[in-house]
Amino acid sequence: MATSPIWASRAKTRxxxxxxxxxxxxxxxxxxxxxxxxxxxTISEVVRELMNDGLVVEAGTGASRGGKPRTLVQLNPAARYSVGVQLERNTCVVVVVDLVGRQVARTSFHGPAVLPPDQALPQVAAQVEALLAATAVDRAKVLGVGLVGYGPQDRRTGTLLTPQPTEAWLNYPIAGRLAEILGLPVLLDNDAAAAAIGEYWLGAVDPTSTYGCIYMATGIGGSVVVAGEVYRGTSSNSVEIGHISIDVNGDECTCGNVGCLENYAGPSAVVRRAIAIPGLVQRLALDPTGGDFLTEFARIAAAANAGEPAARSLIEQSARYLGHAAVTMSTLFDVDTIVLAGPSFTVAGSIYQAVIQHEIDRRTFARRAHPVRVVPSINGSDAAANGGAVLVLQNELKLSANLTGQTP
Incomplete structure (x- = not known):
C-alpha cells in the first residue's frame, strides 16, 4: 500500500x-x-462513502474485458454548485456551474467597476442572489464564489493592488466584503489563470500537458498550467504578458514598465488607432468619446471579419503583436498548447488564431522538437467567469472535507 503522506488524510484521499x-x-x-x-x-470504501454523500453515482457498466463487466461511477453534477464572477472594467458576468463544471445559468450587466466598491459589490451580490434564485439551486449546495479580475492582486488577502478603474479599488478588501454580503466563501483570482484552469477542468487539454493561455478582454493577461496546476510564482501575479515590454523606448505604462504589449495589441490600442484613420469612425459607427473599449473593439473586429481593409489591417497588427507574446510564452515555458480566451477573441478569433499560429510555427525556439497548437477556448467569452467557478470546485475537491462536511 502506498505510504505517501497524502494517504494520511482521509479528506485528501477522497x-x-x-x-x-x-x-x-x-x-x-x-x-x-x-x-x-x-x-x-480502500477504493471500494471511499467510493461507497462518496456515493452515500451523493457526490458520486453509478453510471452503467464498462466494456467487458473477459470477465464480469465493471460498474462505472461518475460525479453527480447536481451534488454541488459554485458561482463565478468576472469583474471587468465595463461589464460583469455571473455564472453558476455544477460539480462537473458545466454552466447551468448566466447573467451579465454593465459597468459595476466604474462605481466605488462599496456601491458596486452590493450590485454584484444582488445579481448572484437573483441568479441562484432563478435556477432554484439549493443554497446549501453552493460551495462558494470565484471572483476574477485583472491584476495585480493579493489572493491571500483578497485585495486588488491596482487603482483601476479608480483609486477607490486600490487595496480594497474585495473578496472579504463580497463574502460578507453574500454569506458565502469568496476566492479572488486572476482572470487569465481562471480561464486557463477552466480548459483543464472541462477536458479541453491533455491533463498532463504544459499549456499557456492568452486572455484578452479590455486588457491582456496570461497564464501557464502545468499538469493541472496554475503556475503561480511568488505572489500569484505570474505570466502577465500584457505587461512585457516590446519596445524599450516605448511610452511608460500605468504599471510602471515601458512599451507594454497591452498598449500596442490591446482593444484600447486598436480603438485609438481606428479613430485616427480618416473616415473609419463614420464607416464603423465608432464613438470617439466613449470609454467602452470592448464594444468599440467588437465593431472593428466584426468589420475585419467582413473584409473591411482598414479594420482587417488593425486586427492583424494586433494579432502580430500577440504572436510575439505567444512566442515569448512558448520560449519561457516550453508549452505545447496556447489557448486564446476572453471576450475580445470572440468576434475575430479566427484571425488571431491564424496569425498567432503562423508566428509560433516560424519563430518558436523548440519548434523542431515539438509543435505548439494555438486553439480557441471552449468557454468562449465566459472563459474567466466559468474558470472562476471551476477554481472554487478545484479548491474544494482538494479539501474534500469542506465539500463533504467531514473533517480530516
Whole structure:
C-alpha cells in the first residue's frame, strides 16, 4: 500500500479519488485503484462513502474485458454548485456551474467597476442572489464564489493592488466584503489563470500537458498550467504578458514598465488607432468619446471579419503583436498548447488564431522538437467567469472535507 503522506488524510484521499473520477468522466473501481495507487479495498470504501454523500453515482457498466463487466461511477453534477464572477472594467458576468463544471445559468450587466466598491459589490451580490434564485439551486449546495479580475492582486488577502478603474479599488478588501454580503466563501483570482484552469477542468487539454493561455478582454493577461496546476510564482501575479515590454523606448505604462504589449495589441490600442484613420469612425459607427473599449473593439473586429481593409489591417497588427507574446510564452515555458480566451477573441478569433499560429510555427525556439497548437477556448467569452467557478470546485475537491462536511 502506498505510504505517501497524502494517504494520511482521509479528506485528501477522497479529494484525489473525486478528481480522478472527474478527469475520466466515468471510471470503474479497478481503474481508480490503478490510477491512484490505492488498494482495491480502500477504493471500494471511499467510493461507497462518496456515493452515500451523493457526490458520486453509478453510471452503467464498462466494456467487458473477459470477465464480469465493471460498474462505472461518475460525479453527480447536481451534488454541488459554485458561482463565478468576472469583474471587468465595463461589464460583469455571473455564472453558476455544477460539480462537473458545466454552466447551468448566466447573467451579465454593465459597468459595476466604474462605481466605488462599496456601491458596486452590493450590485454584484444582488445579481448572484437573483441568479441562484432563478435556477432554484439549493443554497446549501453552493460551495462558494470565484471572483476574477485583472491584476495585480493579493489572493491571500483578497485585495486588488491596482487603482483601476479608480483609486477607490486600490487595496480594497474585495473578496472579504463580497463574502460578507453574500454569506458565502469568496476566492479572488486572476482572470487569465481562471480561464486557463477552466480548459483543464472541462477536458479541453491533455491533463498532463504544459499549456499557456492568452486572455484578452479590455486588457491582456496570461497564464501557464502545468499538469493541472496554475503556475503561480511568488505572489500569484505570474505570466502577465500584457505587461512585457516590446519596445524599450516605448511610452511608460500605468504599471510602471515601458512599451507594454497591452498598449500596442490591446482593444484600447486598436480603438485609438481606428479613430485616427480618416473616415473609419463614420464607416464603423465608432464613438470617439466613449470609454467602452470592448464594444468599440467588437465593431472593428466584426468589420475585419467582413473584409473591411482598414479594420482587417488593425486586427492583424494586433494579432502580430500577440504572436510575439505567444512566442515569448512558448520560449519561457516550453508549452505545447496556447489557448486564446476572453471576450475580445470572440468576434475575430479566427484571425488571431491564424496569425498567432503562423508566428509560433516560424519563430518558436523548440519548434523542431515539438509543435505548439494555438486553439480557441471552449468557454468562449465566459472563459474567466466559468474558470472562476471551476477554481472554487478545484479548491474544494482538494479539501474534500469542506465539500463533504467531514473533517480530516
Amino acid at each position: 479529494g484525489l479519488v473525486l478528481d480522478v473520477i472527474r478527469a475520466a468522466h466515468a471510471s470503474s473501481r479497478v481503474e481508480l485503484a490503478a490510477a491512484t495507487g490505492l488498494t482495491s479495498a
